[in-house]
Amino acid sequence: MREHLTFPLGDFTTQHGATLRGAHLAYTTYGELNAAKSNVIVYPTWYSGRHWDNEWLIGSGMALDPDEYFIIVPNMLGNGLSSSPSNTPPPYDRARFPRITVYDQIEAQHKLVTEEFGIERIALVTGWSMGAGQTFQWAVSYPEMVERIAPFCGSPRTSLHxxxxxxxxxxxxxxxxxxxxxxxxxxxxxxxxxxxxxxxxxxxxxxxxxxxxxxxxxxxxxxxxxxxxxxxxxxxxxxxxxxxxxxxxxTWQNGDIGLTPGFDGNTEAALGSIKATTLDMPAEKDLYFPPEDEAWAVSHIPGAELRVIPGIWGHFAGGGSSPKDTEFIDTGIKELLAKPGGLA
CATH class of the missing domain: 1.10.1740 (Rna Polymerase Sigma Factor; Chain: A)
Structure with missing residues (x-):
């Protein structure tokens, strides 16, 4: 369980108009930021996950190699480490904690990346499940900043099912x-x-x-x-x-990149705005985020690739417990990192 750092967000106003005063974002990093600040990977957490729960995809010789990249793992608002119902003082404590959108999550993370580290380009954003939803949102919110995205077992819009x-x-x-x-x-x-x-x-x-x-x-x-x-x-x-x-x-239930300001709820238009080189990896038998849904998403992202994780582990193909699935995801990200970024 790796210790985390805390970035002060100050008075953070959400997309729905509530202001969390004295808000903060918990995060940790792996590796060193190079002089050009060109080796940055952002790897958000997932539903109920904490930063240490992402470590299964980070390691020497892996795609997310801390010997080569500077990997930032921000904890989602609401996960108990960043500002959350459980650690926010009244009046926004507990059941009164404001509604946080996926757009809000990325606004907070963008403040961390730019203000704390002075980063202007991100080589890769990747993530599992809700982390994948945040990955798509990064590419829509900041298309001139994100070079590549590798969402896996997640979606840009939460389906009705x-x-x-x-x-x-x-x-x-x-x-x-x-x-x-x-x-x-x-x-x-x-x-x-x-x-x-x-x-x-x-x-x-x-x-x-x-x-x-x-x-x-x-x-x-x-x-x-x-x-x-x-x-x-x-x-x-x-x-x-x-x-x-x-x-x-x-946050998960209301996830939709089409709700990004400027798109008026048009998810297809939001997908079409993505400039990042994209590799979308759904799991073959995922009951939340089936490959058919992601085939639809990929069809609207210029130049995107769909690569289905084979096997029977369903959503947890992306959870780090299946070595075969972990190898598949890691290989996909390695190949994506070897390609030119969409901003090249």
């Missing part, structure tokens, strides 16, 4: 009486709701074939119930504050 999944997750958590509209007592989390949320999630994170083949046994779980309790319930009970989860869920 994905929203239905998230409604189930939200309902399971908030049905717990202890939740109390988000004003649960400090130190007394709605654990029944969190466990229910985990079991809803379990049916979506991995594919049907993953369960048919009992792939969870390769992760060390001895039965289906052991996997549901040990992996899924354990995942969400591991310091993941319920209000933080709901804040990030709202």
């Amino acid at each position: 994905n929203k239905v999944f998230l409604e189930g997750v939200k309902a399971a958590l908030t049905a717990d009486a202890v939740f109390n509209g988000g004003w649960y007592d400090e130190g007394k989390w709605p654990t029944t709701g969190l466990r229910a949320l985990a079991r809803v999630y379990a049916g979506w994170g991995f594919s049907q074939a993953f369960y048919w083949e009992k792939e969870y046994e390769k992760l060390g779980y001895t039965s289906l119930e052991d996997f549901l309790v040990g992996f899924w319930e354990g995942f969400f009970l591991d310091g993941r504050d319920p209000n933080n989860l709901l804040s990030m869920l709202w």
